[in-house]
Every structure is written in C-alpha cells, then in structure tokens.
Amino acid sequence: FLAMIPLAKILGDATEELAEGLRNETLGGLLNATFGNAVEMILTVQNLRENKLQTVRDSLLGSILSNLLLVLGMSFCLGGLTRGPDGKILGKEQLFSKEAALTNMTMLLLATAAFSLPTVFFANQRQAALEHGLIDHEDPHIDSSDSDIVLKISRYCSIYLLMAYIAFLVFQLFTHREVFQSPEEDEVEDDANGGASHLSPAFALGLLFVTTVLVTLASDWLVKSINGLIDKGQFGGRFVGMILLPIVGNACEHAGAVRMAMAEKVDITIGIAVGSSTQIALFVTPFSVILGWIIGREMDLNFGSMDITVMVFSVLVSFSIMTDGASNWLEGFMLMVAYAVVATLFWFATDEVA
Numbered sequence: 001f002l003a004m005i006p007l008a009k010i011l012g013d014a015t016e017e018l019a020e021g022l023r024n025e026t027l028g029g030l031l032n033a034t035f036g037n038a039v040e041m042i043l044t045v046q047n048l049r050e051n052k053l054q055t056v057r058d059s060l061l062g063s064i065l066s067n068l069l070l071v072l073g074m075s076f077c078l079g080g081l082t083r084g085p086d087g088k089i090l091g092k093e094q095l096f097s098k099e100a101a102l103t104n105m106t107m108l109l110l111a112t113a114a115f116s117l118p119t120v121f122f123a124n125q126r127q128a129a130l131e132h133g134l135i136d137h138e139d140p141h142i143d144s145s146d147s148d149i150v151l152k153i154s155r156y157c158s159i160y161l162l163m164a165y166i167a168f169l170v171f172q173l174f175t176h177r178e179v180f181q182s183p184e185e186d187e188v189e190d191d192a193n194g195g196a197s198h199l200s201p202a203f204a205l206g207l208l209f210v211t212t213v214l215v216t217l218a219s220d221w222l223v224k225s226i227n228g229l230i231d232k233g234q235f236g237g238r239f240v241g242m243i244l245l246p247i248v249g250n251a252c253e254h255a256g257a258v259r260m261a262m263a264e265k266v267d268i269t270i271g272i273a274v275g276s277s278t279q280i281a282l283f284v285t286p287f288s289v290i291l292g293w294i295i296g297r298e299m300d301l302n303f304g305s306m307d308i309t310v311m312v313f314s315v316l317v318s319f320s321i322m323t324d325g326a327s328n329w330l331e332g333f334m335l336m337v338a339y340a341v342v343a344t345l346f347w348f349a350t351d352e353v354a
Helices: 004-022 025-049 053-080 098-131 144-175 183-188 201-231 237-249 252-264 266-295 305-321 329-347
Strands: none
Touching: 004 053, 004 201, 025 053, 025 201, 025 266, 053 237, 053 252, 053 266, 053 329, 098 144, 098 266, 098 305, 144 266, 237 252, 237 329, 252 266, 305 329
C-alpha cells in the first residue's frame, strides 16, 4: 500500500500535465480512466476464460458504483472543504462543464436501461413458469430455452452499446469537442501563458502508461493480500467482489480524482470518475459479453434484480446532483452516504443472492 502513495502522486501529475497539454481537462481524465480500465479488461478476460461469470459481473458493477458514488462523492466533499483561490470555504461551489457531465450521465443511463431489460425478462419468465407450474418451487431455475433467449438479448444489447460508445467518442473528441471544455479553460483559452504545461502531451501520455503498469502490479499484490482474508472467511464473497476489490484495485486512480478536485480541476475529476463508469458500462461490459460469445462462455447482462436496482438508483442520484453544473461538499457527502448504504447491503448479502 505504501508503494502506491508516490505512484498516486505521479499519476495525478501526469494526468494534470496531459490535460494542460491537450487543453481539455475532460479528455485528460478520460485517458486516465482508460488506462485504469485496461487493467479491468485484462482481469475480465482472465475470469471469462476460467468461466467465473459472476465474478466478472461483480467486478464490473462494483467498479461502476465505486467510481460513481465513492470517488465522485469524496472528490466533491473534499474539494468543497478545501480553500479555493479566494481563500474561502463558506459558500464555496466548484464549477464544471454541465453539458459534458450530463452527456456522460445520459450515456450511463442508457447502459443501465440495457442492463435492466435482460434482468427483467429473466425474472418475468421465471415468475410466469412458476405460476404455470412449469418449474418446481423448491428449485426455481428457468429452463435452458429461456436462458438462451436471455443470452441472445444480452448479446444484441451489447452490440448496440458498443455502437453507442463509438458514437459517444466521435461526439466527444471531434464533432462537439468544445462542449467538454470547462469554464476555466474557456477563460484562459486566449492566454499564451495560461495552461502552459511543463511536459509535452506525448511524454505525459508515456508517463501515464508506465505509472499505470506499476500501479497494476502494486494493486495486484494488494488484492492478493486481501484474498487471504477472504480465504479465512472474514468477508463475504459478494461484499469483496462488489465493494472491497474495486476500492483496493483502483486506489491510485481514486486518489488522483480526489486530488484534482482539491486542486480546483473538477472536470478532470469527472472525467476520471464518471468517465470511467461510462466506459465500463458502455464498452468493457458489452466487450465481456461479446468476448464470451466468441470463446464459448455464456456471459449475459442478467445482473440480478438487487444489483440492477442498486445501479439504477445510484445513477439517478448522481444524475440529479450534476444537473446544475456546480458541486459542493454536501452533495459529495450525500454520494458517500449512498455508497455506505450499498456497502451495507452487500455486507449482509449471501453469495447465492442474484
């Protein structure tokens, strides 16, 4: 863990320099999140090859929730309680690009809808089969034909989500690039010295890549030490997969997001936290379904009614907080409380609960 502290500092510096070099804080945060999610994709591939489908679902949904509630909440809270450029805390609000944040949240809401439909279909088919006596109440498992339908729906929805993510990238990087500029960036756009970076974008990008590799190694060692506690039965499997591992595995990325908020660079924070959640929901999750299709694993989008309910309410709470383009410490605290509620839920959830 101590080795990750200086790495978190370097990761934050590289992201800040890259954002200044590109003159786009949201894009800098997006690249930071992309490198972090590359690790998530590697772990997803490994678990799919071992046919650990529930582990894949838990890690993906857990990463979305930790970024959206815990990381964003801590960033808004600590950023709101840090003295601003005027030296004041009372009445402090931090501004960010409302259009960029709402675009990310709308895409995340789309992904949530796509995840919900296979889950609702599965639950509806199982309930109908129970009512008609087609399956045993003591062993209420849906038959293989309906499972195949759920799998097909998930694969089609995954293709649609990948298309949506490609369209989102085109919108973000090309056709509406100015939408993702923060208010502060607009003010210094014409200033020759304002926003000048010490590192070139290429060097900052390389530094970000190397640091991410080192963070991955440190995170892997830390996760293995946590797994020792799991083997001793001190934590439930669902709590570990949904809460503990996403926090531990992405600790440096989380620290970087909080640091950016305390440095009044909220758009980078949103690019890391919300951008990472959007990327996992619209790209990594559908990628895992398509990859499972290719290698013969029945990975679907049926996350279970409890998990989907948690995700829907988490996205709605975060969406409501970002509608005004400003944040304060209380909004961040509310997000952290929401995450504490979710963590408590999965602390008591058994491994059999879907």
